[in-house]
Amino acid sequence: MSEEFSFVGKRVPKLDAPAKATGQVVYGHDMKLPRMLYGKILRSEHAHARILSIDTSKARALPGVRAVITAEDIPEVKIGWARDNPVLKSGKVRSVRDEIAAVAAVDEDTAREALELIEVEYEELPGVFDPEEAMKPGAPVLHADAPNNIQEKMRQAYYHGDVHKGFEESDVVIEDRFRMPFVTHCCMGTCFCLASFDPSGELTVWSSTQMPFLYQRDLSGAVGVPASKIRVIKATIGGAFGSKLDMYPFEPICVFLAKRTGCPVRITFTREEEFISSPTRQPVVCDIKSGAKKDGTLVARQVSMILDNGAYSSWGSTTPLVMMQTISSLYRVPNVKYDVVVAYTNNPYSGAMRGYGNPQATFVVECHMDMLAHGLGMDPMEFRLKNANRSGDVTGQGVKITSCGLTECIEKSAESVSWKAKRAKAGNRGVGMASMIHVGGGARIYPSDGCGSTVKVDDFGKVTLITGSTDMGQGSETILAQIVAEELGVPVHNVTVLNTDTYITPWDVGAHASRTTFVAGNSARMAAADAKLQILQAAAESVGGDLDDLDMKDGQIFRKAEPEETIPFEKMVRGKHFRPDGDVILARGWYEPPTERQDKEFRGNISAAYGFATQAVEVEVDTETGEVEVLKIAAAHDVGRAINPMAVEGQIQGGISMGLGYGLYEELVVEEGQVLNPNFADYALPTVLDMPEIDPIIVETDDPAGPFGAKGMAEPACIPTAPAIANAVYDAVGVRIRDLPITPEKVLRALKEKATRAEEEK
């Protein structure tokens, strides 16, 4: 299929790789501006306390300190979607992340020393660290306007069909509780922000944000500068994975320090600060009840979740909106009920993290699918195939499934791990699988889900794509360059991509929901098509003849009837330009996916396409230590079309390392609101030695709405890994671990309990 394309489907090396491989690329952490100061933030010592006094006098007196600010020095503004997060805290602190004061100094050491000189008097208050505890009467109250600690805006309920009838019809009904912990992004590049005012009051912020335009708006509200005077530029960042999808207090703090000092101010987090203060993945406590008929038909799914909101609200507490989709629509399930309650605690709050709730929901759903299959005495793969979503389905939630490769994904991943031969065998090895559904064609969670593009072609044949979308290292720039090159008909190395400068680039809602390839890709394609039209029109005028007779490929224009006679396209561009009635080639594209927002009952088709994937895993369990070794992961991903197979493989492999960590190793241990392992020694990120053999299987279903058939796939790669591992462990040694991570200790304990039960039954 890809032979007809010049650049789509090709393993084009990432355009920014050379600059990164030589150390030339300037990351935000490398940026220095003249007169730049270094900012640092003083955070709370306690998880819940009244602030009795803050004495900054000694810090102010330290030579080299140019500003020290507390809540008194800035307007009272609360940020976050629930407007409950003051930029600098006064009166009370609610978590150890709480920002109490900030300093700007001539160097980092001085800034650090200044923080130590700030004296804060606290009156400790009893804290609450569990959402179920937080909802009980008499629990410490965090926010005056939520006396029962419930985040009422996220108390949600969804249903379709009738689960009670469904369970009555079912032959097997099972109920379980699952728990998923705090884990965190661990981007190699920590959070940073660089803010600078020019003399006229225009603010420029170099940010790591994934959503520059919404950030521009949020920042304006927080710092009181009109949005039209704010320029947001995304510096090159060392990873994001969703951690930069919201605006956090340190950013307006950086702006306030810049305003006060009249100098550019840069804040970068230390690694310890990153672990403590960067938002986590949303932890979930989940009760699920599922029912199926003995012929293998999935009938009902009832899910109830309790979410730890943490002290303030960020995107983590909105993950139910995504989790709902998996619960209602992964596999054909006629009866669904879902409700969730979100409670404030004095724990760290969660943000967006790759998958945005889907890894949690998929863990629960796919473990339960496996447990149903076992309850029915059915091969878990056959059970999944029987209930798989198919092209043309409209799910109970109104999700319209167009291109769908789920069946192919299940079959191909199973084959790669020799499922039939290895399943249900004696010994300590086993195989398991899990699938997933995720938006792959945008996600209409905001009035606009669009992306704007401009294509400019200069007199030398250089093509510049100016896109609203954001590249956070995942390689979207290269994908967009390939799309433009393909559509326009020029070599991909002629194309440069500029992104994320709100003064220059057209609007885009942000890099989230795996939407960039689809939405920005379609937008870029439209602009490229427009540019091609302009160029061919110029050619038609110049050489005479019909527009329809002409075409362009590899930077050469030719008549379709005589393809060997070519003219370099830049010649036509120059010809059009350098004359009294001339014009330059300037093209535009605005793409808004044909989707709808959800109604009040959360129904609606919010994405123009959906991605599917199945990962099948082979494990070996050491029954003496409980250690789980993952031998192989076969990851079949329906990506519509792989614009760049090398990049797709890279996303799959990277996503798997994140899913592997979530399943087996990672946990941010939080006790009494304190993070006990804010370092790489005790937070177990997978190293190269922990990675299994990976077989990335690209499934192409050629989506009708995607650019050249492509759908988004960056988040899906980390979504099914943990449940596939849990299911494989069950196949290997017959124990079901319901809370992540699946540690050796949990496996060993479960093996013992199983042996004890077996003894008792004798």
Add this chain to the structure above:
Amino acid sequence: MKWEKYLFPASLDEALSMLADHEGEARVIAGGTDLVPQLKNKERRVKCLVDVSRLPELKGIHRQDGVIRIGAAVIHEKLAASPLLREQACALAEGAAAVGSPQIRYMGTIGGNVVNAQPAADTAIPLLALGAEAEIAGSNGTRREPLENLYVRPGESKVDASAEILVALRFPALGDHRGSAFARLAKRGALSLPILNAAVVVELERDGKTLKDVRLALGPVALTPFRARQAEEVLRGKPVQEETLASALEIASQEAQPRSNPLRGSAEYRREMVSVLLRRALERAVAAAQT
């Protein structure tokens, strides 16, 4: 400042004088892989550092008269790659190979590992099983101390790094009928601190079936690196056989008293792993002794 002066003595004597001159405000540094983070994080304070990493007196891995002597400034990478150690003190080579990461192994030293006084240190556990002795130079000359005696509690060594210098470690080479092995349980394949480390040294009788001597070292199961002496007693003089092994391992997991750690594992799990790891190390050590 993390330190005000950084000195490079040219000899051991010069290093000792530098320490003496600073009257307790200087400290020995070798690779710095433990010390530099401590100074950065203000867990320790020091005015002056005396760098011993290049001193010729602290280098070398040599065998003489059946004793292997290792200079305190030898880096873990050299220990891991040393053919002499692989052959005649395998547990130490294996332990050194397990230290954090290649980068840490190229900088960190065996001496530093001992003086940092962590009860589970990857080279300290094998050294304990090997019956190692330390040579320590001070203003009063050089003294020898069994390695075990150098530990007070985690992070606190009897070696006063502001006045004394650990010069070398020595232990009997393992020749015929002797074998050793190191076993480690950690969360990940690299960059991880151990949940449990174990090292075993055995000496078999000529029949290759009876344990003439055995040493079982473990960490972290106490404030200091630990020898499971009661278990050793049960095994000494006995044939290598399942029943004896099982009862000795049970005793070992009772006498070791690991504590629960929210990050590294519960006491029950660690106690159970004592017998699993010791068994695995014992089996390998016995196999090595039989070849």
Add this chain to the structure above:
Amino acid sequence: MEALTMTLNGEEVTIHIQPDALLVDVLRDELGLMGTKEACGQGECGACTVLLDGQPVTSCLVPAVKAQGREVLTVEGLACDGELHPLQKAFIQHGAVQCGYCTPGMLMSAKALLDRNPHPTEEEIKVAISGNLCRCTGYVKIVEAIKAAIAD
């Protein structure tokens, strides 16, 4: 302040530093070589890896004075006369770079490996980069790239 003289990326360099300066800060802040990254400051991630006399070290833990009279190689010193090092070419060709923050450290660990062992096995390659964390790539293409560079 002390004078530090070292051979940096093949050139003799003398610079005045504070006695407690760390090598990573001297490289980045005093010498303007920003290619070496600091991602944890505790020697626990490998992003700051440079070569000291050919051996890989985490420069965030190395007192800069230790480099006195020695050879230091950073990512900026890999290319020669404008030609990229085979490792750099391989990383680019094989998709081993995503966000790129771990890349300089990975390259230096890989270079140290190939300099001491020109034909490593896959296992040896993995051990050589086991002290370098990456959150983006899952390491697979990094290992493939290093293998490909061996052939060169």
